[in-house]
Amino acid sequence: MGMKVGGEGGGAVADINMIPLIDVLLVLLIIFMVITPLTPKGLEALIPQPPPPGTPPSTGPDRTVVIIVNKDRSMQLNTEPVSEDSLAGRLLDVFKTRAERVCFVKGDPDLEFQYVAKAIDIAKGAQLDKVGLITAKIEAGE
Numbered sequence: 001m002g003m004k005v006g007g008e009g010g011g012a013v014a015d016i017n018m019i020p021l022i023d024v025l026l027v028l029l030i031i032f033m034v035i036t037p038l039t040p041k042g043l044e045a046l047i048p049q050p051p052p053p054g055t056p057p058s059t060g061p062d063r064t065v066v067i068i069v070n071k072d073r074s075m076q077l078n079t080e081p082v083s084e085d086s087l088a089g090r091l092l093d094v095f096k097t098r099a100e101r102v103c104f105v106k107g108d109p110d111l112e113f114q115y116v117a118k119a120i121d122i123a124k125g126a127q128l129d130k131v132g133l134i135t136a137k138i139e140a141g142e
Contacts (some may be wrong), residue, residue, distance in 0.1 A: 065094060065103040066134065067119050071110055075119060084122070091126035101127070106134040 067087070068076040075082050082090050095101050103123055107116035116133075123131045 067103060067105045067123060069105065069107040069111060069115050069119050071108040073115050087122050088126045091123060091128065095128065101129040102132065103128055104132045104134050109136060
């Protein structure tokens with residue numbers, strides 16, 4: 001890389017040497033291209049979807065399985081009360097014949113999250129593929 005000191009008039013040239021600036025720009029571009037795919041992604045949450053408009057309501061049993069953790073730390077599987085010890089067995093029985101192994105967990109808003117996390121852990125232990133969360137906003141349909 002050379003530097004021009006004199007011009008036709010014998011003085012210094014007032015032009016900026018662009019080559020080093022382009023080199024720095026290309027290095028930064030390569031760094032950002034390498035780092036971009038490594039950015040962390042957020043938690044993939046699964047929420048129950050409402051049926052499409054115009055579909056008739058289902059006449060058969062509801063296929064959605066919801067584990068409800070009440071304020072007093074008791075649990076329900078849909079509407080049936082279930083103890084913490086028997087929850088895994090009940091989930092295995094429910095999902096024995098189902099191909100889609102998805103359930104949702106709904107916790108009381110005043111409940112500490114550790115009890116909801118325990119229900120999620122039990123569901124994962126029962127070999128469910130996906131465990132989603134139901135919040136008050138989702139339930140209200142917003």
